[in-house]
Amino acid sequence: MDATDNLNLPYILPAQAQKHVTHNEALKALDALLHLAVLSRSTGTPPASPVAGDRYIVPAGATGEWAGQTKAVAAWQDGAWTFHAPREGWLAQVADENRLLVFKAGDWLPAAFDIAVADRIGINATADATNRLAVAAPASLFNNEGAGHQIKVNKANAGDTASLLFQTNWSGRAEMGLAGSDAFRIKVSADGSAFNDALVADPATGRVTFPAGVQGMRPQLAAGRTYYVSTGGNDGNSGLTAGAPFATLQKAINEAHKLDTAGYDVTIELANGSYAGATVPRALPGGGTLFIKGNETTPASVVLSSGLVFGSGAQARVSGIRIAIATDLVHGLSVGNGVSLRLGRMEYGAVGANADHIFCDNPCQIVLEDNVAITGGARRHMNIGAGVLLAEGRTFTLTGAPAFTQFAAARNCGAVSLSNPTVSGSATGSRYLAETNGVINTFGKAATFLPGSTAGTTPSGGIYA
The missing domain is CATH 2.160.20 (Pectate Lyase C-like)
Known part of the structure; x- marks a missing residue:
C-alpha cells in the first residue's frame, strides 16, 4: 500500500531514493485539500493567470488542461494544475456561491445536516411539557430588526384561549387576551380562582363595555335606557327593572345624567302614586331625549x-x-x-x-x-x-x-x-x-x-x- 486511504497521500517507502520528493508531494496535496475552499464550480476554462493556491471544482465540459477532470478539485501549485479526485464525504466551500457542498453518491451536492430540534428550552429555568419555553430573568427584550415587531399568540378555535396571564406567587391576578371567545377582554381576580371581566371589546363593532362598572368615565349606551320609579322603591336599587325601582324621580334623572347616551333616549317610568318634583339641570350627555312618563x-x-x-x-x-x-x-x-x-x-x-x-x-x-x-x-x-x-x-x-x-x-x-x-x-x-x-x-x-x-x-x- 503506497498511499493513504482518504486523501491519497503518498507514503515514503523503505529504501526509497529522493524521499523528499514524496514528502513534498504529500504536503502539496494536504495544502490543496485541507480546509477545502474553491473559487467556483462553474468555470469551464482554466484561468489565464491563476494565483498560487487557487482551487476549483471542474465542471462537466471543461476544456484545456481541465478536460476529462470533471468533478475533480483542480489546484494551481508550483506553476501547474494538479487534480485530486474527490471521495465520498468531502466538504468544499464554494466562494462565488457562498455555499457548502458535500461529495455524495458521485456528485457535489449542497450539504445538509440533520439537527435534532429541542422540544423545550429553559433559560435559567426548567421547561416542562406545558411550559416548553421557560425564562427566569430580570427582564426580556424583543427588539425590531429594521421596522416593527409583533408577538403572535394563536389559538385553534374561537372557544379556546390566547392570552397573557399575570400572576402573584403563581396565582393568577389579571388576564388579557381572547379568553374563551374572540372578544378581547381584560379580567382580574383577587384569589386566582374567580375572575371578573373589567373590559370587553366586541370584535364585530369595536364597542367597549365595562361589565363591572367604571369610575371616572360615563358608561356609553348602545341602546335606549329605561329607569323605573315607584313609591315602594328605594334609591339604593338599580332602577333598571320594575322589580327594583328607585323611590324618587330626582334619583332617576341624576342617573340618566351620569351616562354618555351616544344619541339614545332615556325613559323614566313612574308607577301610580304621588312624587316630589325634580330638576332636569341640562341636556343628556351625548344627546337624546329624556322621557318622563x-x-x-x-x-x-x-x-x-x-x-x-x-x-x-x-x-x-x-x-x-x-x-x-x-x-x-x-x-x-x-x-x-x-x-x-x-x-x-x-x-x-x-x-x-x-x-x-x-x-x-x-x-x-x-x-x-x-x-x-x-x-x-x-x-x-x-x-x-x-x-x-x-x-x-x-x-x-x-x-x-x-x-x-x-x-x-x-x-x-x-x-x-x-x-x-x-x-x-x-x-x-x-x-x-x-x-x-x-x-x-x-x-x-x-x-x-x-x-x-x-x-x-x-x-x-x-x-x-
Missing part, C-alpha cells in the same frame, strides 16, 4: 306635588302626569334657557299663589303634543316670556271653573301659538295678557275664545290675533 291613560294616577324644572338646553318629553302643588311660588313646569320641551297628555290641578302651570322666561320651545285637562287654578295656565309655546288641534278641557289671573300670557317677545284649538269648560279671571311685544295667536279666534270671565289685555305692544 306616568300613566298616559289616566294621568291623575301619577301626581307631582312639586314642580319640574328644566334648564340649560334640556330636551325632554313629559306625559301621563298630574301636577298639583300646594306651595306658593312653585311653578308646575318651569322651562329654562334653550330648553326643548314636548308635552303629551297632562292634567293640571291647582298650584300655589303666584305660580303658573307652565312658565318660561328665557328663549325656549314648548310643544303641546296631546290634549290638556285642567282641574285647578293658577296665576296663569301658560306664561311665556321670550320663548314660544306651540299647539295644533289641541283641546283644553276645564273642570270646575278654575280661577286664573290670566289664562294665557305672552311677554317680552314671547309667543303662544294655538292653531285650531278647542276649549271645553270655563274659567274665571282674565282670558289673556299680551304685553311687551308678546304675541298670542289663535289664528283668528275671537277675543272671547280663551277661557275666562273678563276680557284680555294687550299693553306695551302686545298682540292678540
Whole structure:
C-alpha cells in the first residue's frame, strides 16, 4: 500500500531514493485539500493567470488542461494544475456561491445536516411539557430588526384561549387576551380562582363595555335606557327593572345624567302614586331625549306635588302626569334657557299663589303634543316670556271653573301659538295678557275664545290675533 486511504497521500517507502520528493508531494496535496475552499464550480476554462493556491471544482465540459477532470478539485501549485479526485464525504466551500457542498453518491451536492430540534428550552429555568419555553430573568427584550415587531399568540378555535396571564406567587391576578371567545377582554381576580371581566371589546363593532362598572368615565349606551320609579322603591336599587325601582324621580334623572347616551333616549317610568318634583339641570350627555312618563291613560294616577324644572338646553318629553302643588311660588313646569320641551297628555290641578302651570322666561320651545285637562287654578295656565309655546288641534278641557289671573300670557317677545284649538269648560279671571311685544295667536279666534270671565289685555305692544 503506497498511499493513504482518504486523501491519497503518498507514503515514503523503505529504501526509497529522493524521499523528499514524496514528502513534498504529500504536503502539496494536504495544502490543496485541507480546509477545502474553491473559487467556483462553474468555470469551464482554466484561468489565464491563476494565483498560487487557487482551487476549483471542474465542471462537466471543461476544456484545456481541465478536460476529462470533471468533478475533480483542480489546484494551481508550483506553476501547474494538479487534480485530486474527490471521495465520498468531502466538504468544499464554494466562494462565488457562498455555499457548502458535500461529495455524495458521485456528485457535489449542497450539504445538509440533520439537527435534532429541542422540544423545550429553559433559560435559567426548567421547561416542562406545558411550559416548553421557560425564562427566569430580570427582564426580556424583543427588539425590531429594521421596522416593527409583533408577538403572535394563536389559538385553534374561537372557544379556546390566547392570552397573557399575570400572576402573584403563581396565582393568577389579571388576564388579557381572547379568553374563551374572540372578544378581547381584560379580567382580574383577587384569589386566582374567580375572575371578573373589567373590559370587553366586541370584535364585530369595536364597542367597549365595562361589565363591572367604571369610575371616572360615563358608561356609553348602545341602546335606549329605561329607569323605573315607584313609591315602594328605594334609591339604593338599580332602577333598571320594575322589580327594583328607585323611590324618587330626582334619583332617576341624576342617573340618566351620569351616562354618555351616544344619541339614545332615556325613559323614566313612574308607577301610580304621588312624587316630589325634580330638576332636569341640562341636556343628556351625548344627546337624546329624556322621557318622563306616568300613566298616559289616566294621568291623575301619577301626581307631582312639586314642580319640574328644566334648564340649560334640556330636551325632554313629559306625559301621563298630574301636577298639583300646594306651595306658593312653585311653578308646575318651569322651562329654562334653550330648553326643548314636548308635552303629551297632562292634567293640571291647582298650584300655589303666584305660580303658573307652565312658565318660561328665557328663549325656549314648548310643544303641546296631546290634549290638556285642567282641574285647578293658577296665576296663569301658560306664561311665556321670550320663548314660544306651540299647539295644533289641541283641546283644553276645564273642570270646575278654575280661577286664573290670566289664562294665557305672552311677554317680552314671547309667543303662544294655538292653531285650531278647542276649549271645553270655563274659567274665571282674565282670558289673556299680551304685553311687551308678546304675541298670542289663535289664528283668528275671537277675543272671547280663551277661557275666562273678563276680557284680555294687550299693553306695551302686545298682540292678540
